[in-house]
Amino acid sequence: MAENMTGDIISDHRERMLNLKKYYPFFRLIDTSFSNFKDGKYEILDMGYIVMAVLRFFIEENNFKEKDVTYPEYLDFLRLILKRDFGLDLNEQDSKEIADYIFDKIKNDGRPFEFSYFDPVDRKKRVSRMKIIESSIRDNTVWYSISPDAIEFYLDTKEIKDESRISVSQLLLEKMINSQNFRGGVEVVERINEEVNRLKLKKNEVLTILSGDVFAGIEAYEEFVKTGMKWFDDEEKLFKKNRDLIAKSIEKLNASGSTGEGYYRTMNEIYSLETQLKQAMNRHSELLKDCTEMQKMTDDAVRRAKLGRLRSHMDFTSALSDMIKRDNADILVTMLSPLLKPNIRKTFDLISIDDALMVKPPRYEEKELISNERPEDIEFEDEIEEKRIKDNYVFLMKNLIVCLKKSDIITLGQFADAMKRAYGEQILRNADFFSFFVNLCQKDEYQLGGDAGEDTFLDAYLGEGFKDTESFTFAIRKGLGGQVILSDNCMMADVELVRKEAHGE
Structure with missing residues (x-):
C-alpha cells in the first residue's frame, strides 16, 4: 500500500502538473484588478467573466465559423460585453483603452504564461509554457486564434452545453x-x-x-x-x-x-x-x-x-369479497406463485458484451535502452522568437549609433531612409523595426555600455549586446509634429535623436 502511494506521488506528479497547466493562466488573470486602472473608474469590471466571454467568442469565430479574428472584431465584441453586461456606454476612445488593457493581459504582453513545478523523477525544476491567444501575420494583417490548451480549459469548465x-x-x-x-x-x-x-x-x-x-x-x-x-x-x-x-x-x-x-x-x-x-x-x-x-x-x-x-384491470377488492363469500382462497395460489417462485432461468445482459469488447488490453512496459549521450536541448518557439527580437534590436541600435557618430543629430525619418538605402525597403516592413522604436520612446535618454541600468526589457536586451563596449549616451526629443511612413499600413510620429556628448546636454 505504501509503495503504491509513493509511486502515485512521484511517477504521476508530472502528468498531474501538466493537467493543471491549462488552468494556470485563468487564475493568473482573475487576480487582475481594475481598481488601479484609470483611478478605479472601471472597478465594476470582472476579469474572470470577461476572459470566459472572450474565449467563447474565439471558439465561435475560429471553430464554428472557421475563420481567424482581427483586432477590430474583438474590439466590437468587447464593446458589446461592456455595454450589455456591465452597463458601460463608453465612447470609442475609452472602450478602446479598456479593450487594449484586457487584451494585453490575456496575451500576457506577447509572452506565454510560464507554469513552474518540481519534477520528483528527475529532481529538478521544470517550466511549462502556455498561450491563450495565438497570432499570425498574413497580408500585412494580424490574425488571432485560440490555442488548443485554451479550448481544452474551456471544455473542462463545462461551459459548453x-x-x-x-x-x-x-x-x-x-x-x-x-x-x-x-x-x-x-x-x-x-x-x-x-x-x-x-x-x-x-x-x-x-x-x-x-x-x-x-x-x-x-x-x-x-x-x-x-x-x-x-x-x-x-x-x-x-x-x-x-x-x-x-x-x-x-x-x-x-x-x-x-x-x-x-x-x-x-x-x-x-x-x-x-x-x-x-x-x-x-x-x-x-x-x-x-x-x-x-x-x-x-x-x-x-x-x-x-x-x-381500454382494457379492464384486476379489481383486488372485488376478488377479496368473492373469496370471503365462497370461503375459498385457492385463487391466491395463481396470484402469489409468480412472486414466490425462484427464477431458475438466468439471462445474460447484452450490455455486458459491450463492456467486454471495450476492455483495454494490459499495457506492458517496454524495455528502454539507456544512452550515455547527452540529450539535445529543446528550444521552444517563444525562445527562438525572443532571440530573434533581441538580435534585431541590437542590430538596429548598432546602426543607430553609427549614424549618431556621423551626424550627432538624426531624425527617425532620416534613419529610416538610411536603413532603406543600406538594406532595402524590406527592412522597414519588419515588425521588429516598428516595435524597436515603440519601446525606445518609452524613455527620454539611453546610455549604452559602462554601468547602464535596466529599467525596461529593451534595456535588458541592449545591455547584453553592449556590455563590453564604451559608454554612449543619446537623448530622444519627441513632439516634432511630423510623421514617418514606414510601409503602406504603418506610420509613426517623428522623433529626434541627439548624441549627448556632442551637445553637452
Whole structure:
C-alpha cells in the first residue's frame, strides 16, 4: 500500500502538473484588478467573466465559423460585453483603452504564461509554457486564434452545453491535427468515446424508465433527443472531416520523403489516432442505430399504453369479497406463485458484451535502452522568437549609433531612409523595426555600455549586446509634429535623436 502511494506521488506528479497547466493562466488573470486602472473608474469590471466571454467568442469565430479574428472584431465584441453586461456606454476612445488593457493581459504582453513545478523523477525544476491567444501575420494583417490548451480549459469548465460536447471536442481534434499534435489528438478521441459511452448509458436508462412508466419514459426520451440525438448529423460531418484531415496528413508526410526516426514516430502516432477515430465513428454509428430502434420502441410503448387504457384491470377488492363469500382462497395460489417462485432461468445482459469488447488490453512496459549521450536541448518557439527580437534590436541600435557618430543629430525619418538605402525597403516592413522604436520612446535618454541600468526589457536586451563596449549616451526629443511612413499600413510620429556628448546636454 505504501509503495503504491509513493509511486502515485512521484511517477504521476508530472502528468498531474501538466493537467493543471491549462488552468494556470485563468487564475493568473482573475487576480487582475481594475481598481488601479484609470483611478478605479472601471472597478465594476470582472476579469474572470470577461476572459470566459472572450474565449467563447474565439471558439465561435475560429471553430464554428472557421475563420481567424482581427483586432477590430474583438474590439466590437468587447464593446458589446461592456455595454450589455456591465452597463458601460463608453465612447470609442475609452472602450478602446479598456479593450487594449484586457487584451494585453490575456496575451500576457506577447509572452506565454510560464507554469513552474518540481519534477520528483528527475529532481529538478521544470517550466511549462502556455498561450491563450495565438497570432499570425498574413497580408500585412494580424490574425488571432485560440490555442488548443485554451479550448481544452474551456471544455473542462463545462461551459459548453451537453448537446455540443462531442462537436466541440472534434473541433479541438481538428485544431490538433492541423498543428500536428497527433498524440494529443488521441486523448481527445478518447474523450469523445467516453461521451459516446455516456450517451449509451443514458439511452439504456431511458429504456429502463420506459419499461416501468410510459409517461415518465416519454419525458426522458424527449430530453435525450434534445440533449443528445439533436446533434448527430453535425457530429457525423465532423467525423468525416477529421478523417479526411488525417488522410491528408499521411499524404503530406509521405510526400516529404523523410525516412528517419522522427518520420516513423509521427507515422505511428497518426495511425494510432486514425485507429481511435475509426473506433469512435463505429461506436457513434452504433449509438445512432440504437437510438433509431429506441424511437421505434417508444412509439410501440405509447401505442400499447393507449390500448391498455381500454382494457379492464384486476379489481383486488372485488376478488377479496368473492373469496370471503365462497370461503375459498385457492385463487391466491395463481396470484402469489409468480412472486414466490425462484427464477431458475438466468439471462445474460447484452450490455455486458459491450463492456467486454471495450476492455483495454494490459499495457506492458517496454524495455528502454539507456544512452550515455547527452540529450539535445529543446528550444521552444517563444525562445527562438525572443532571440530573434533581441538580435534585431541590437542590430538596429548598432546602426543607430553609427549614424549618431556621423551626424550627432538624426531624425527617425532620416534613419529610416538610411536603413532603406543600406538594406532595402524590406527592412522597414519588419515588425521588429516598428516595435524597436515603440519601446525606445518609452524613455527620454539611453546610455549604452559602462554601468547602464535596466529599467525596461529593451534595456535588458541592449545591455547584453553592449556590455563590453564604451559608454554612449543619446537623448530622444519627441513632439516634432511630423510623421514617418514606414510601409503602406504603418506610420509613426517623428522623433529626434541627439548624441549627448556632442551637445553637452
